[in-house]
Amino acid sequence: MTDKKNLRTPIVCVMGHVDHGKTTLLDKIRGTAIVRGEAGAITQHIGATEVPIDAIVDKLGDPRLRDHFIVPGLLFIDTPGHHAFTTLRSRGGALADLAIVVVDINEGFKPQTYESLQILKRFKTPFVVVANKIDRIGGWVSQKDLPFAATFKKQSYDVQAMLETKLYEVIGELYNQGFAAERYDRVTNFQKMLGVVPVSAVTGEGIPDVLMVLLGLTQKFLEANLQYSAKGPGVGTVLEVKEEKGLGATLDVILYDGTLKKGDTVVIGSLGEPIQTKVRALLKPRELSEIRYESKFQQVNKVTAAAGVKISAPGLEGALAGSPIRVATEENLDEIVAQVKSEIDEVRIDTGSVGILIKADTLGSLEALVHEFRKDEVPIRKAEVGDISHRDAIEASTVEDPLYSVLIGFNVKVHPDARDFLQESTVKVLTSDVIYRLVEDYQKYVKEQQE
Ligand code: GTP
Ligand code: MG
Numbered sequence: 001m002t003d004k005k006n007l008r009t010p011i012v013c014v015m016g017h018v019d020h021g022k023t024t025l026l027d028k029i030r031g032t033a034i035v036r037g038e039a040g041a042i043t044q045h046i047g048a049t050e051v052p053i054d055a056i057v058d059k060l061g062d063p064r065l066r067d068h069f070i071v072p073g074l075l076f077i078d079t080p081g082h083h084a085f086t087t088l089r090s091r092g093g094a095l096a097d098l099a100i101v102v103v104d105i106n107e108g109f110k111p112q113t114y115e116s117l118q119i120l121k122r123f124k125t126p127f128v129v130v131a132n133k134i135d136r137i138g139g140w141v142s143q144k145d146l147p148f149a150a151t152f153k154k155q156s157y158d159v160q161a162m163l164e165t166k167l168y169e170v171i172g173e174l175y176n177q178g179f180a181a182e183r184y185d186r187v188t189n190f191q192k193m194l195g196v197v198p199v200s201a202v203t204g205e206g207i208p209d210v211l212m213v214l215l216g217l218t219q220k221f222l223e224a225n226l227q228y229s230a231k232g233p234g235v236g237t238v239l240e241v242k243e244e245k246g247l248g249a250t251l252d253v254i255l256y257d258g259t260l261k262k263g264d265t266v267v268i269g270s271l272g273e274p275i276q277t278k279v280r281a282l283l284k285p286r287e288l289s290e291i292r293y294e295s296k297f298q299q300v301n302k303v304t305a306a307a308g309v310k311i312s313a314p315g316l317e318g319a320l321a322g323s324p325i326r327v328a329t330e331e332n333l334d335e336i337v338a339q340v341k342s343e344i345d346e347v348r349i350d351t352g353s354v355g356i357l358i359k360a361d362t363l364g365s366l367e368a369l370v371h372e373f374r375k376d377e378v379p380i381r382k383a384e385v386g387d388i389s390h391r392d393a394i395e396a397s398t399v400e401d402p403l404y405s406v407l408i409g410f411n412v413k414v415h416p417d418a419r420d421f422l423q424e425s426t427v428k429v430l431t432s433d434v435i436y437r438l439v440e441d442y443q444k445y446v447k448e449q450q451e
Helices: 022-036 053-060 063-068 111-123 148-153 157-176 207-226 333-345 363-375 390-397 416-424 435-450
Strands: 011-016 043-045 048-052 073-078 098-104 127-132 181-183 194-198 235-244 248-257 259-261 265-268 275-278 281-285 297-300 302-304 307-312 324-328 356-360 380-385 406-410 428-432
Touching: 011 022, 011 111, 022 048, 022 073, 022 098, 022 207, 043 307, 048 053, 048 307, 053 063, 053 073, 053 207, 073 207, 073 307, 098 111, 098 207, 111 435, 127 157, 127 207, 148 194, 157 181, 157 194, 194 207, 235 307, 259 324, 265 333, 281 302, 302 307, 324 333, 356 363, 356 390, 363 380, 363 406, 363 435, 380 390, 390 406, 390 416, 406 435, 428 435
Parallel strands: 011 073, 011 098, 098 127, 127 194, 181 194, 356 380, 356 406, 406 428
Antiparallel strands: 043 048, 048 073, 235 248, 235 324, 248 307, 259 302, 265 275, 265 324, 281 297, 281 307
16 A cells, blocks of 8 residues: 555645635535544645545545545645636646536536636646535525435425436536536546536535545545655745735745745746745744635744745745746755746747737746647747736737737736827737637637638
8 A cells, every 4th residue: 555654635726617616615625624623623724725634534424434545635725716727837737636626507617617627628637526506406405514415315306307407517518628527426437537516515515525526536546646755845836926014025835845944945937037035934824714814824944745835035026926936955056947947938938920919917827828829820929927018019019910910918907008009009909817718809800800
């Protein structure tokens, strides 16, 4: 059997459309785990929550399962709306080991549902689909915290039929997106088929089932990926660059490998040369609440993967969300700087030739956009993180071919001077907070031009 001590906590990203219930689902997993989990405290991280395996097994209701699972717990990352991309990048691959895609069973698929699926497909991340808000199905009689099969049995025939109808709409949509899927308890081979778990994040119905499927996926897919050395140098991804009162610019980071210590030299991606700085303080949330709403932190001397942590250090202002952060030593500093630089350059393009201009809010979203446009063989003149500036506007206007005199903006602002300039110009500006909408809008624009 695998040595448990050498497995790190799998990172689970919760994705899906706005308001479909990602945060509520996490709250429920966390909340019920706290209530029931004498077995072990839930640890709050920056931008993430760690639920220890004992608390999860406790929810599954069969203690014999404990020996069956080899991971120390699960680290859940909530990705608010459009931030899905930021949080997914690591070494040009997926930050998440696993994912949950939440879809409101009554509303069905929405733009960010499709988007989540595309990303997961691209990175080949194993995931489970949660068909949420089953308590809103007309006539549903809620059975607090029960597993799905138990609550389903208690519903009337009509309600059961309604749930199945809605569920198969979700399954049909998944099929259209290229995924074979089934209600999770009808899946015989999770390597070939996606499981869909009907859930209510509010009443807790179906939550034990979600945890069970997640643990099943870790066992099947991840064992090899989770082997790591806690002694190795820390490697992580920057989730956000945030101003904190009294601290200046800080980084919210998910550490996915190794150890990060106070005083360590770290290298972080920026728009120019990578930032080199020394960790002044490592901060964790003080209590069991999401860091986004938290103002008080607790200092720690070191963190070990997988974990979320806030880093305070001098000179973090220019750091890029979505970029890598790596611990360096005196001996390998140059090497690490070069490595971080090449990781950033992989995404940024500056060819100076004919093509569209792309601006995005994070490295992760930029990478996804570049990937999509390249897939369609659309030439790109420049792709960069940041708002649309006056310079970008001028640059786009110098492109003569109207098909490429285009500025694409994902989750970015248009500077006022750029806006003034663009109003007078023939540059086509497309902005959105949905990547696939930008791609579609561009295709539509091209069609119009060609008619
Ligand atoms: P963003 O972070 O904005 O992307 O949204 P989200 O996906 O995190 O959704 P959130 O958890 O904030 O839920 C949105 C609304 O739906 C809230 O009012 C929740 O109370 C409600 N909600 C979430 N899950 C359920 C559910 O299972 N049943 C019912 N009835 N309401 C739910
Ligand atoms: Mg949320």
